[in-house]
Amino acid sequence: MIDLLAGPVLEAARGLLGRRLVSDIGGARCVVVLTEVEAYDGADDPASHAFGGLTRRNASMFEGPGTLYVYRSYGVHWCMNIVCGPPGRASAVLLRAGTPVEGIEVMTRRRGRNERLASGPGNLTKALGVSGEHDGTSVLTGPLRIDGEPATGTIVASPRIGISQAVERPWRFVLR
DNA sequence: ATAGCGATGTTCT
DNA sequence: GAACATCGCTATA
Numbered sequence: 001m002i003d004l005l006a007g008p009v010l011e012a013a014r015g016l017l018g019r020r021l022v023s024d025i026g027g028a029r030c031v032v033v034l035t036e037v038e039a040y041d042g043a044d045d046p047a048s049h050a051f052g053g054l055t056r057r058n059a060s061m062f063e064g065p066g067t068l069y070v071y072r073s074y075g076v077h078w079c080m081n082i083v084c085g086p087p088g089r090a091s092a093v094l095l096r097a098g099t100p101v102e103g104i105e106v107m108t109r110r111r112g113r114n115e116r117l118a119s120g121p122g123n124l125t126k127a128l129g130v131s132g133e134h135d136g137t138s139v140l141t142g143p144l145r146i147d148g149e150p151a152t153g154t155i156v157a158s159p160r161i162g163i164s165q166a167v168e169r170p171w172r173f174v175l176r
Numbered sequence: 177a178t179a180g181c182g183a184t185g186t187t188c189t
Numbered sequence: 190g191a192a193c194a195t196c197g198c199t200a201t202a
Contacts, residue, residue: 038194047194049187057186074195075184081194094194122195162194177202189191 001147002140005065005084009091010171012065012084013039017175018151021098025129025143028106032098032118032128033148038160039171040081042090046165050090060136061090068144070125070135077122078131082139082146096121096161096172151175 004015016037023030040048042061049058049071060069060083067083069092081092097119100107107117107127118127125131130144139146154176159167 040194049194052188055187071194072185074193075186076182077195079194096194120195160194164193178200179202180200181198183196185193187192 002066005082005139006086007084009039009041009084009093012082012091013037013093013171013173014155015150016082016093016095016146017155017173018149018153019146020101020148021095021128022145022147023103023128023130023143024145025134026106028103028129030103030107030128031101032124033101034095034098035175036097036119037173038094038096039084039173040092040094041171042085042092045091045169047160047163047167047169048090048092050092051165058090061092062088063136066138066140068130068134068137068139068142070130070132072132073122078125079121080125080130080134080144094121095124098124100127 042050050061064087069081073079085091108114118124156174157170160172
């Protein structure tokens with residue numbers, strides 16, 4: 001897994017699809033299978049939070065591969081990324097959606113509904129109990145981990161959602 | 177089904 | 190002061 005995360009961010013993004021995202025946060029186990037991600041390529045990517053260099057918010061992006069980067073979106077939601085590439089590269093994969101497979105009851109309670117439990121980056125973090133306190137933890141050894149095998153199905157690439165810079169790069173990957 | 181809008185922390189101008 | 194890697198409610202059709 002570390003080899004995948006330490007490699008080029010586009011390969012890491014594709015290779016993360018289909019894997020299990022396992023949360024042990026709050027004393028309950030919740031698991032989803034990743035179905036939608038986006039790649040952000042550090043200083044080379046105008047749409048990346050790291051494009052303008054190191055800030056207090058994005059500091060964990062500059063750590064080693066496998067670091068979790070959690071930030072607040074629109075002042076309201078938490079969104080999470082897995083840092084990829086060598087330390088200091090500040091590339092990361094935004095986790096946007098997953099299919100719930102375990103801990104459905106807990107995720108339903110956290111979300112306050114039983115449909116689309118983990119679709120959308122803000123909803124995914126909420127379902128799994130991820131928030132700012134998990135920023136900087138490791139997805140290999142921390143309370144939110146990634147494991148399992150990569151997708152066997154078809155991966156479709158398309159433009160990233162909700163950005164205004166580098167709109168033409170097809171760096172959103174969805175599992176069909 | 178689609179459109180408009182409010183919420184509001186962090187960063188940037 | 191404005192923009193932003195979003196979401197769910199409300200209104201119109």
